[in-house]
Amino acid sequence: MLVLVVLATGALVRAHEDMNEKVRGSLEIENGLWQLLSALQDAETGQRGYLLTGDPQYLDAYNNGAPHIPERLEYLRRATAGNAAHQQALDALAGVMERRLVIIDNGIALYAAGRIDEATSIIGSDEGKRLMDRARSIVAVMRSGEDQYLDALKDNTRRAVRRLEMAIVAAIVAVILLAAYAVFDAYRRSAGLVRTRNELRVVNSQLVQEAKTRAAVEEQLRQSQKMEAMGQLTGGLAHDFNNMLAVIVGNLNLLSRRLARGETDVERYIAQAMDGTERATTLTHRLLAFARKQPLSPEPIEINRLVASMSDMLNRTLGETIRVETVLAGGLWTVNVDPGQLENAILNLSVNARDAMSGGGRLTIETANAHLDDMYAANHVGVPAGQYVLVAVSDTGTGMPEEVVAKAFEPFFTTKEAGKGTGLGLSQVHGFVYQSGGHVKIYSEPGSGSSVKIYLPRHHGAATTAQPDADMAPPPQGAPHQVILVVEDDDRVRQMSVDALRDLGYTVIHANGAEAALRLLDEHPEVTLLFTDIVMPDVNGRELADRALERRPGLKVLFTTGYTRNAVVHNGVVDPGVQLIGKPFTLYQLAHKVHEAIHAGPD
Template sequence: MDETAKFRTQADDLIRLVAVLDPINVVAHGEDGIISHWSAGSAELFGWSPDEVVGLHVMELLQPGSSLDIAAIIADIRTGGAWKSTLEYRHKDGHAITVLSRWVLSEVDGQPVVIQLNEDFRSAASIQESLSAREAHFRSILQTVPEAMVVIDEVGVITSFSSTAEDLFGYEADEVEGENVRILMPSPDRESHDRYIVNYLTSGQRRIIGLGRVVKGLRKDGTTFPMELAVGEAISNGRRIFTGFIRDLTSRHKIEEELRQAQKMEAIGQLTGGLAHDFNNLLTVISGNLEMLEMKLDDPRALTLLHEAQGATDDGAKLTGQLLAFGRRQPLNPRLIDLGQLVSSFSELIRRTIGDSVDLRTTIRGGGNEALVDGPQLQNALLNLALNARDSMPSGGLLTIEVNRVHLDFDYAQMYPQLRAGDYVLVAVTDTGTGMTEEVKNRAFEPFFTTKTAGSGTGLGLSMVYGFVRQSGGHIQIYSEIGQGTSVRLFLPAASGGTAALPNDPGRRAAELPGGHETILVVEDDARVRRVAVARLESFGYSVCQAANGEEALRVLERNPGIALLFTDISMPGLSGDQLAKIVRDIRPDIKILFTSGYAEPEVAGKQLAADGRWLKKPYTARDLALELRSLLD
């Protein structure tokens, strides 16, 4: 091929290349700066059409902000292969355009031709800013969405982990990002998860994606919890990503369990009440016939047998009376009674009944402790509770009976089925005994359920107390920890002088309460109580961190240096509230501490509060909490 044909071929190649690049911002010019090609992309970027600029000098037309030596640039290109710089060119209407300009060199007919590729820098920066804004927006969503959010790739590796997920699972984000999501799952889901993903990617068969289900999660400390999992799918850069939204169902499950327990107790009460009523009719017939037989018998041996039968009939009548009490069918004779005076006058009998090994302490707080109740039945209930407490303290201990007027607000009342907000007189019977397991607490009010040995009791004591309180329009709770003791609390509707047993109306709230903007750490092992405490504090304006136990609280404290106050339950499994407070005192002596307890007095649980520690007794009202917080923080 001769040189002329070679150059012609090069020129044709260049023309074809420039034609292909026409939509892009391409400018071609010679060593003298005279423009030979002006692409459609350049026309759109700078405002001049090709007919207007071909033959003009590129520097005179675009007027870069800094003087450019085209010959020097061509020399650099021949040395380095290319040249690039950020330039400020002029638009046709006069405004400046910042471009990232890349120059390469070609030859046509033996003459050097410079090809400029100009990228609108503002557009690239705008795209980058948009991406940064989108990422910031995503991060904001990730940190504020109320449900925990976990993002994984198509092989199950965690790529994002929200702050709510950190609180829920107990891991920091940097601990799990890069790990397989199996780390958050108990068996058998842990072993099967990768197979689920592979099966979905190959067959499209869905188990959770787009469907949602209730599964179990695994925390860092090894505990499991129920959760609702919804998984969405998206494709990014040709790869699938899966976003899981997780809702903790622990609190909801507990409330549902409370409701099921209440419904079960209602059903058992109806059954036992009906049976007791029918059985009483039978006992009446038996007792009547025995009385008539007694008048006709003279044989001493026969009379002895008859008296034994009459004694058994009397025992049967007492038993049916207890069943009727549980079934809320016992006859009550309610009268307006000051429960403080009743307990004070009755305490001496309780003291003699429980013996010398148990120290009895009676506390009557304030006045206004009148309630409409059957006095003898309440005394019978207190005696049953005192005997149970004595039996839980075989080596002796402390028994406290406390009476005071309390107000249960809407937030507290909504945690328990059948409980209405209003004013109550609380009678709390608290011991320092062995405590109850969760299983025992859940069944404690069932008739004939007992943890005592055979022949030591009928198992009707607590069920009778339950029936009496419910029939009186009140509410009964058990607060207990293994090795810490038990507190049985009777809430009896207060008489006049307040708002007694109002319907659950969220509009009936206290007047404006003092709040603040400090950060408070709430530590409570009961998820329902923790939820209410957090909601109250947030309504006061505080920033709130929360933890389910002492160990988790220390991790939260480490992550949040701005915490001003620790609000903790005293008795918790593992690291107790007072132990947690001592550690916090050592590492953060500036933090204020507010305790809460279901016991009558903190020392009943064998706890010595940390220095400057103040405490609220459960149940506490929103007003009690608000005022105590400001008292500490101010």
């Protein structure tokens, strides 16, 4: 029996040595996997930093990581030669890393060649992130396999120790002492295994912290990229506004000089200054549309009727060389959108189409009922499946390559010559459509024309009757008995509004804030309309209106603002029953809006 116990003890010792060797090998495999993944992450971080800053010091991380990847892969192949699953996983990991390194090397090469835009566009691609996520997933699976392997070794060790203890109980005292030593040795080795495992966990925690640090650096780089895009946006905006201000200021100066000399032939200077202000107004509306912050007044409409009413205007606007055709579907569903903004969108697309057909061509406006299924929605983020009404504007022009289509909705991006386009037309269309809950898609092929398809959600309900354009009708005049209280904190804007309303025949009193306005309202019970700005210090226009209506429940209210987020506009839509006129406004727009507000029925 002693011999058997001794032999069993020897076998156990050899098993422990073999187990320790396997544990060391497993730990080395896990460490090798982390080193391999860290080398790829260093290469990616170095490339990203270099492309965003142009600083070659960032390439140090790339040079420290990328060259070591092949040798570490080879080491892991040798270390896992007997494990078919690991070998297969390493083959997949090698392929993923090879593709990621190709993308990284291409970005560095493009930047070094001066093709900076192409190089930085690689950063915004989802392909690099997808490959990195795949690499991390493969490493995690292999590490999990090694953890399971270590757990199995530990369980085997414990079972062997228990069997040896049962043999020692039946042996003589000497065998008991020998077995006790073997047990002690086994527990010592097991404790070493536990310590090794704990050390591995510490290393893993350090790697996780390093990954968080790297993620923070990447976030800083992304923020830098956002600031660069903001600089491009503000630069384009400043350029266009400076041009418009130059037109306005120059013509007003000429107007002032001519009037000072007693000349009366000044109509063209007034017209040119007004044209500059209208262009500036259009630019601000387009910026708000791009940012999806313009206040919309949606109503149920029939798109076929709207398109048909635009035909004459489009023929006049686009010229004789463009043949306008409409293909209007029967039984078209109703949509709930802002009709004025939809007209602007169709006009913008039509003008773009005309510019793409310099030698003339055919413009087709088509409507149809459409259903976007789950597969389409899955391939287009943010587009819910469902029923839509399609408005497609197609041309037979030059078309656009894929790289131009990819940037077409970006603000201030244009392929037109300098001075012939702001680059905000398509971004305005994009902002309006998405603010209306819809979807817009460009289909184009160089040499074969383009088609821009707008999908607007179906509205279940009857359409409203179209109203005539206020700017086309003569401005209605007021009467002296109709008293308007104007509230505006900007002195120049307030004085302009007062003068305009008095010129229209109204009696006007005014205040520069809410408290003064409420005092005037108490002193003048004959006030017919409260005309107030929304954005004011201390008390905004909506709060002022609420307090005024508590005093005078039948008082009519007209709001005005250049931009507001929450006071009377929620989710981009003007609150029901609210009368609103946006700044800047013309005398004709003001006349019609005031007349509409005064004669509006009770809310």
